[in-house]
Amino acid sequence: MPSYQPPLRDMRFALYELCDFAALRALPGGEELAPDLIDPVLEAAGTFCAEVLLPLNRSGDEEGCRFENGIVRTPKGFPGAYRAFREGGWTSLGCDPAYGGQGLPKTIGVLVEEMICSTNLSFGMYPGLAHGAYSALLRHGSQELKDRYLPKLVSGEWAGTMCLTEPQCGTDLGLIRTRAEPDGEGAYRITGTKIFISGGEQDLTENILHLVLAKLPDAPSGTRGISLFLVPKFLPAPDGRPGPRNGVSCGAIEHKMGIKASSTCVMNFDGASGWLVGEPHRGLAAMFTMMNEARLGVGIQGLGLAEISYQNAVAYARERLQGRALDGVRDPARPADPILVHPDVRRMLLTMRAMTEGCRVLGVWTALQADIAERHPDPQERQAAEDFVALMTPVVKALFTDVGWEMTALGMQVLGGHGYIREWGMEQYVRDARITQIYEGTNGIQALDLVGRKLPAHAGRYLRRFFHPLLAWIEAHQDDEALGEFVLPLSKAFGRLQQATAEVARRGLADPTEAGAAASEYLRLFGLTALGWIWARAAAAALPQAETDAFHRAKLATARFYMQKLLPQTSALTASIMAGGATLRQFEDAAF
Structure with a gap:
């Protein structure tokens, strides 16, 4: 079975040394945030994940969920683990104290999420979706709905789902057929079928709250x-406990490539009682609160899987003996050297390390901006942070999940044939990672969102939240000789990103298909440049301590690897973007 060590030292580096921790503490309610409060929370989360969730990961994958007479049974051990998770207060960590939450910021929550995803992604789906439902209700629900349902979501007694997709529509939600008819008493009768509903039915909580997109009789097209x-699955009784069964049922569960212990359900609504959340005909805007949070969360799923795959690939590379080092015998006392000495193995491991650690910082940075957008007393500061989060949401979702897929595949490759065998656990990470590139909006949709919505929004205002501080950082450090090997490649990559941005914008105005043709490559270019900035900042933070401290010395070496071996990919991406999309348009449909 794979092992896992919570990467607490690297998390502390991201939180305290690279991201603006002082800005987090300066927010209202952040006065008590300090390492002596945060570190024990992260340590306890890491212990729970390593000791409770990880042992259930492989058995949950092998057993999967069972569908019996309309009831979904999660794998053995999951109900007990969820009970311990709820009793430990993990469901309430980032929730409003007014409803029983602990009020910790998203910046801390994202690190806990990563550890959950590393050790048992299927398990993490259940509380993750419930928190998304909590966020949507908190922002858009009436006070009556919030008072009735939020305490149950915060405590983890009840769970939540997001019901969007239907058999005939996924991304194009304008095609949904589920209808809502007023019942004359202030509620609505919901009728329709939703598919791919994660956690739509399960045996972990006593009730499930479904957030459902539907159309009223007078709805515009x-x-x-x-x-x-x-x-709700069960209508609440006067005492707050689950009462009579509502007209909602699970018709089937899907049999999937991965995340097999997460129930993926077909949900049937047959005149089920429902209550309007937000304004009529404004449901998509309300649901986007949950969807955007989910997209950032899915990005963290990719990061978590990359991290545990890296850890186990390194452990194997240290122990597996195969051949001798190309420059001579390294360990004459043994019949062969460990594969860690081989250049290609080191290339794979360093790629995994550089991408994973870089994404961790970008995830924390984005979560910090989300906290500022929510809590800062200055409206201008809130707006600036909100703009940054809007810009980065498709990047985090798509880049991190692409990284999760690529890095878990590299981890499996390090183990060679053993990586392909179930007993070693590495192939499960590959299978689990694949869905993250698909759900909550495929990565191609994220790329279209970036170039089609975020780049032109407010005359480029979102983009300036990233471009202007990056340029200022380069200018502030361009004369620092010690950082020259990091600042110069970053400056070149940023120049390519600026060039590509202008070209995509110019061509997109004349022909939207040109922007669409460049979208995925542009998002990757953007993401690699963002990680380049992070690694340049990491080098600046590590340099003063690298000579005497092994951790910072490794940071500096990883930054050097990223700049020399990974950031140059931006050159090829730019060349492809500048070539335009003619070859895509001109290929005849019949020739496919």
Whole structure:
């Protein structure tokens, strides 16, 4: 079975040394945030994940969920683990104290999420979706709905789901057919079928709150006619406990490539009682609160899987004996050297390390901006942070999940044939990682969101939240000789990103398909440049301590590897973007 050590030292580096921890403490309610409060939380989370969740990961994958007479049974050990998770207070960590939460910021929560995803992604799906439902209700629900349902979501007694997709529509939600008819008493009757509903039915909580997109009888066509409804599995009794069964049921569960211990359900709504969340015909905007949070969360899923795959690939490379080092015998006392000495193995491991650690910092940075957007007393500061999060959401979702897929595949490759065998656990990470590139909006959709919505928004205002501080950092450090090997490649990559941005914008105005053709490559270029900035900053932070401290020395060496071996990919991406999309358009449909 794979092992796992919570990467607490690297998390502390991201939180305290690279991201603006002082800005987090300066927010209202952040006065008590300090390492002596945060570190024990992260340590306890790491212990729970390593000792409770990880042992259930492989058995949960092998057993999967069972569908019996309309009831979903999660794998053995999952109900007990969830009970311990809830009793440990983990469901309430980032929730409002007014509803029983602990009020910790997203910046801390994202690190806990990563450890959950590393050790048992299927398990993490259940509380993760419940927190998304909590966020949507907190922002858009009436006070009556919040008072009735939020305490149950915060405590983890009840769970939540997000019901968007239907058999005939996924991304194009304007095509949904689920309808909502007023019942004359202030509620609505919801009728329709939703598919791919994670956690739609399970045996972990006593009730499930479904957030359902549906159309009212007078709804305009398209996405402007969608409303959002809260539909509980059991209608609450006067004492707050689950009462009579609502008209919602699970029709089947999907049999999947990965995340097999997460129930993926077909949900049937047959005149189920539901309550409007937010304004009529404004449901998609309300649901985006949950969707955007989920997209950032899915990015963290990719990061978590990359981290545990890296850890186990390194452990194997230290122990596996195969051949001798190309420059001579390294360990004459043994019949062969460990594969860690071989250049290609080191290339794979350093790629995994550089991408994973860079993404961790970008995830913390984005979460910090989300906290500022929510809590800062200055409206201008809130707006600036909100812009940054909006810009980075598709990048984090797509880049991190691409990294999760690529790095878990590299981890399996390090183990060679053993990586392909189930007993070693590495192939499960590959299978689990694949869905992250698909759900919550495929990565191609994220790329279209970046170039089609985020780049032109408010005359480029979102983009300036990233470009301007990056340029200022380069200018502030361009004369620092000690950092020259990091600043110069970053400056060149940023120049390519600026060039590509201008070209995508110019061509996209004349022909939107040109922007679409460049979208995925542009997002990757953007992400690699962002990681380049992070690694340049990491080098600046590590340099003063590298001579005497092994951790910072490794940071400096990893930054050097990223700049020399990974950041140059931006050159090829730029060349492809500048070539335009003619070859895609001109290929005849019949020739496919």
